[in-house]
Amino acid sequence: MIRYTQYLMPTTKETPSDAEVVSHRLMLRGGFIRKVASGIYTYMPAGLRVLRKVERILREEMDRAGAQEVLMPAVIPAELWQESGRWDLYGKELLRFKDRADREFCLGPTHEEVVTDIVRREVRSYRQLPINLYQIQDKFRDEIRPRFGLMRGREFFMKDGYSFDMDEEGAKESYQKMYDAYCRIFRRMGLDFRAVEADTGNIGGSSSHEFMVIADSGEDSIVSCVSCAYGANVEKAECPSVAEKTVGSKDAGPFRKVETPGRRTIEEVSGFLGIRPDELIKTLLFETSVGDVAVLVSGAFEINEVKVRGFLGAEWVRLAEEPKVRELTGTPSGFAGPVGLSVRMIADLSVRSIVSGATGANEKDAHLVDVVPGRDFEPETYADLRMVREGDPCPRCGAELRVSRGIEVGHVFRLGRKYSEKLRAVALDADGKEIVVVMGCYGIGVGRTAAAAIEQHNDADGMIWPISIAPFEVTIIPVNVKNADVAAAAEKLAADLDARGVEVFFDDREERPGIKFKDADLVGIPVRVTLGEKNVADGFGELRDRKTGETVRVELSRLAEEVMKMVARKKAECGA
RNA sequence: CGGGACGUGGCGCAGUUUGGUAGCGCAUCUGCUUUGGGAGCAGAGGGCCGCUGGUUCAAAUCCAGUCGUCCCGACCA
Numbered sequence: 001m002i003r004y005t006q007y008l009m010p011t012t013k014e015t016p017s018d019a020e021v022v023s024h025r026l027m028l029r030g031g032f033i034r035k036v037a038s039g040i041y042t043y044m045p046a047g048l049r050v051l052r053k054v055e056r057i058l059r060e061e062m063d064r065a066g067a068q069e070v071l072m073p074a075v076i077p078a079e080l081w082q083e084s085g086r087w088d089l090y091g092k093e094l095l096r097f098k099d100r101a102d103r104e105f106c107l108g109p110t111h112e113e114v115v116t117d118i119v120r121r122e123v124r125s126y127r128q129l130p131i132n133l134y135q136i137q138d139k140f141r142d143e144i145r146p147r148f149g150l151m152r153g154r155e156f157f158m159k160d161g162y163s164f165d166m167d168e169e170g171a172k173e174s175y176q177k178m179y180d181a182y183c184r185i186f187r188r189m190g191l192d193f194r195a196v197e198a199d200t201g202n203i204g205g206s207s208s209h210e211f212m213v214i215a216d217s218g219e220d221s222i223v224s225c226v227s228c229a230y231g232a233n234v235e236k237a238e239c240p241s242v243a244e245k246t247v248g249s250k251d252a253g254p255f256r257k258v259e260t261p262g263r264r265t266i267e268e269v270s271g272f273l274g275i276r277p278d279e280l281i282k283t284l285l286f287e288t289s290v291g292d293v294a295v296l297v298s299g300a301f302e303i304n305e306v307k308v309r310g311f312l313g314a315e316w317v318r319l320a321e322e323p324k325v326r327e328l329t330g331t332p333s334g335f336a337g338p339v340g341l342s343v344r345m346i347a348d349l350s351v352r353s354i355v356s357g358a359t360g361a362n363e364k365d366a367h368l369v370d371v372v373p374g375r376d377f378e379p380e381t382y383a384d385l386r387m388v389r390e391g392d393p394c395p396r397c398g399a400e401l402r403v404s405r406g407i408e409v410g411h412v413f414r415l416g417r418k419y420s421e422k423l424r425a426v427a428l429d430a431d432g433k434e435i436v437v438v439m440g441c442y443g444i445g446v447g448r449t450a451a452a453a454i455e456q457h458n459d460a461d462g463m464i465w466p467i468s469i470a471p472f473e474v475t476i477i478p479v480n481v482k483n484a485d486v487a488a489a490a491e492k493l494a495a496d497l498d499a500r501g502v503e504v505f506f507d508d509r510e511e512r513p514g515i516k517f518k519d520a521d522l523v524g525i526p527v528r529v530t531l532g533e534k535n536v537a538d539g540f541g542e543l544r545d546r547k548t549g550e551t552v553r554v555e556l557s558r559l560a561e562e563v564m565k566m567v568a569r570k571k572a573e574c575g576a
Numbered sequence: 577c578g579g580g581a582c583g584u585g586g587c588g589c590a591g592u593u594u595g596g597u598a599g600c601g602c603a604u605c606u607g608c609u610u611u612g613g614g615a616g617c618a619g620a621g622g623g624c625c626g627c628u629g630g631u632u633c634a635a636a637u638c639c640a641g642u643c644g645u646c647c648c649g650a651c652c653a
Contacts, residue, residue, distance in 0.1 A: 013602065013614060014588045018646050038645065093652075110653060144577085144651055158653085219652095318650095411653065443653065480611055514613040521613090532612055542612095 001498040002472065004507045009046045011519050021217045023454035024149030026463050030523045032471075039146025039154035043447075046523065049471040050450045051157060055136050057188050057468065058159045058444060065181040067132040067161055072114045074138055078104035080113040084422045089315070095142045107140035112419045112441060115162045119437065120425035126166050129427060129437065130174055134161030136446065150447035151407065152219070157446035164420070164437045166429060171438035175414050178442045182211050182410050189449065190466025190574045191409070192456060196222045196231035198411065199306050208413040211444075212406030213452040222406045223388050227399030234403065235306040237388035238395040245355045247278055247298075252356035252370040255339065261365045264334025266299040269367060273358060276300075281351055281359045281371065283336040285325050285343070289315040292328060294336070294343045296379060298350035299357075302387040311346070311383050335360040338377040339368060347379035348386045407452040408445075415439040457547075463524030464547050467570040472505035474563055475525040479513045479532040489536050489556060493529060496560045502567060521546065527566050529559065 010031040019025040027033045032047030043051060059069065078096070081087035087094075087106075095107045108114065115133055123131065139158045146154050163174035179195065186193045191213050198210040210233055212222050224231040232238070263269045270277045280299030285292065290312050297303050309317045325333040328343050337360035338345060351373060358369045371377070390403040417436050419425070426434045450469065457464040467473055474497060478490035494506045505525055507516050513532075520528050530542040541559045543566065544551045554562045 010586090010603095012587060016587070017582090017589090020647075035645095091651095139653090141653075145649095147646085152652090160653090408653085413653090441653095445653090477612095482611085512611055512613090512615065514611090514615080517613045519614085530612075534612090 001494050001504040001506055004505065004509050007046075007505075008044060009523070010044075011522055013518075019149065021148045021151065021455070022458055023151065023217075023451040026454055026458060026522070026524075027149055027451070030463065033149065039143060039152070041150065041153060041155075046471040047450075050465075050469055051446055053469040053471075054189065054446050054449055055157075055159070057185055058136060058446070061181045061185045061188070062134050062159070062161060065132070065177050067134045067163075067178075069135060070115075070118075070133050071135050071137060072108070072111050072118075074108055074140065075105050076108045076111075076114055078106060080117055080423075081106060084113050084116075084419055086113070093141050093143065095140055108137075109139055109141040110158075110441075110443070111135070111137075111160055112162065112415070112439075113423065116419045116423045116425050116439070119164050120420075120423055123164065123425075123427055123437075126427055126429045126435070130163060130165045130170050132161060132163040132174060132178075134159060134442070148217070148219075148451070150451040151217075153447065156448070159444040159446060161442040163440040163442070164425070165440075166427065166435055166437065168416075168438055171414060171416075171440055175412060175440045178412050178440065179209060182412065182442070182444070185444070186211060186213070186409065186449075188575055189453060189469050190457070191449075191453060193409070194222065194224055194231045194406065196224070196233055196406075197236050198233045199235045199310070208411060210406075210408050211410035211412075213409050213449075213456060214404055215407050215452060215455040216405050217455050218405035218407040220406050220408055221403055223390075223392075223401040223403050225394035225397060225399055225401055228394060228397040230394050230396040230401075232388075234388050235304065237401070239349065239384050239386055239388055240393050240395060241349050241384070245353060247354045248356035249370075250355055252372055255368045255371045255376055257361050257363075257366050257368055259365060260335075260367045263365075263367075269358065270299065273367070273369065275358060278350075279354070279357045281338065281354060281357050281373070283338055283341070283360055285320040285328055285333075285336060286317045287320050287324060288312055288317040292320070292324075292343050293317075294328075294338065294341055294345045295385060296338055296345065296347035296351050297386050298348065298354065301348065301350050301389070303348065303385060304387040307383075307385045308346075311385060329360075329362045331360070331362055331364045335362065335364055335366060337362050337368060337371070338379070339371060341377070345377070345379045346385065347373075347382050349382050349384055350386055351379070352382055407448065407455065409449045409452050410442075410444040412442045413440060415441055458524075461518070462522035465524045465526055466574050467526045467567065468574040470524065470526050472525045473503040473567050473570075474527040474529065475505040475507060475520050475523075476529045477507045477513075477516045477520060477531065479516075479530060481508055481510055483533050483536075486531050486533055486536050489541065490531050493531070493541070493556075493559055493563075497563060500560070500564060502563065526570050527563060529563060 012029050015025050016028050019028050031044050033041045136159045140155050143154050146152050165171040193213045195209045195211050198208045221234040223237045263272045266277050278298050278300035282297050282299050284295045329336045356370050356372045358367050359371045361368045392401045394401050420437045425437050429435045454463050476494050478486045481487050494504050497504050526546050528544040539556050540553050541556050543554050
């Protein structure tokens with residue numbers, strides 16, 4: 001049992017001015033976290049309790065799935081990262097520093113190198129595999145832009161796990177086990193989530209899924225099919241292939257140049273020429289790690305840079321800026337076109353639907369009309385390169401796709417041999433042959449998950465915790481602690497529940513009732529018992545559900561029993 | 577890194593335009609009253625106005641630099 005008078009949970013009525021999203025605001029107001037520097041926080045007692053609850057669920061499910069907990073260091077020697085090649089690739093997000101002897105280190109943002117190092121040293125035989133190691137550990141990433149409290153911090157707790165198998169088949173099984181464990185984890189935390197197909201980013205690997213908590217404040221956009229189970233990050237979402245040529249005139253004559261003074265954007269040009277945006281072919285110039293590339297797309301769509309990067313197999317791609325555009329096309333941006341362009345050229349599938357259309361003329365204040373793909377220019381290839389849109393057909397079943405916002409709380413990757421090859425993590429198979437092991441990696445942001453839970457469960461009065469991760473299960477409010485009967489009844493109930501293993505938060509402060517009620521709502525403890533003078537004198541107490549606001553009067557003799565029932569019911573709702 | 581804004585008691589803010597030595601609300605402490613949805617009265621404590629330098633008889637206020645923070649964008653396990 002925790003007594004409020006002996007607990008540091010400094011709640012505030014007013015919202016700190018730098019908190020923008022609801023989870024950040026409520027965590028600050030509830031006294032759960034305090035900021036130390038940008039993206040760096042102290043977890044106050046109540047906030048830490050929530051994190052520990054999340055961690056407990058993580059441990060239970062990871063252990064259940066056969067993973068073993070380890071704890072790796074936060075400080076990692078540069079050599080390991082140089083071995084994997086990421087020392088040079090990871091960029092400024094990796095915080096680097098030197099020790100007294102001038103040796104280089106970094107603060108680990110993720111631990112593929114360290115865990116692979118362990119496995120290559122300790123695992124010799126196929127008999128020791130598969131193995132799955134995880135940890136819950138403090139990570140540091142020097143984010144370009146930390147924001148929204150625990151949602152995107154620089155220092156944060158992450159559950160990161162890594163699987164090692166002898167072959168792809170086994171790796172796939174390990175991946176599936178983690179995928180299933182993740183579903184159980186987020187279900188137990190009462191979250192509305194989707195597992196969606198995702199880009200592998202700079203972790204690398206062959207395929208991955210992100211676990212997204214649906215929330216408008218989410219930083220990611222995801223699409224999901226209204227009919228089947230397909231879901232994907234918009235960065236990854238497949239767009240339908242286009243077979244039919246439906247746009248423009250089949251008997252277009254030779255292309256013609258038209259004056260388009262000052263018209264650069266799709267809206268300006270299509271408006272000026274009196275045509276639809278999808279009758280334009282947009283030409284975007286990219287600088288990439290594999291050279292300059294022109295990317296074509298129908299004017300009705302946007303290019304997806306992640307897909308472009310993936311298609312090219314490039315480390316990075318970047319939309320070219322004015323001077324570079326001028327160098328490649330001879331004109332300021334806004335007038336680039338594929339005709340006569342001597343740059344490597346690829347086109348999105350949407351361009352296939354165009355029989356004839358308008359393009360930039362590579363000349364200031366001019367565009368070309370009646371341009372025919374295949375006749376007037378020929379891209380190296382057509383590929384899926386555009387951004388998906390709400391209403392697009394599902395690539396699996398053809399039904400409609402919806403776009404929603406999500407918070408990425410977990411991410412699972414099939415890494416293949418990317419790290420095990422670089423670090424030479426090998427084991428002998430049954431024939432005595434050396435095999436490079438196949439890896440998977442699996443992460444969950446602990447604080448971010450807690451923040452996501454608030455984003456999804458709150459109202460005007462404060463947080464509404466799912467009981468599985470609430471800082472406490474029950475709060476007891478004696479309305480007036482100076483009334484001896486009230487105080488006695490409250491003490492008795494608190495001791496009673498405590499003895500039954502319930503996590504009780506006892507508001508024994510000499511505060512006015514209004515303050516106690518407001519604080520209880522703010523902190524969002526799922527079950528509240530109120531003991532007022534009149535009720536206690538009549539032999540009653542009051543039981544209230546934070547989520548529904550539903551309140552029932554219960555005889556004092558049955559109160560503990562009823563509280564237990566309500567707690568049990570709430571636990572069952574979480575499947576905990 | 578580009579754009580915008582802000583740094584004044586613990587929190588939220590005013591004061592800066594027009595320089596004259598710091599104020600309001602909440603919170604905190606003491607006393608009395610009050611006790612079912614952020615009480616009332618009386619009193620008290622707490623601020624080198626982010627930092628450094630400059631202008632001036634005089635700087636929270638004007639100028640320069642610097643640090644920090646937030647928002648939008650780019651970026652992103």
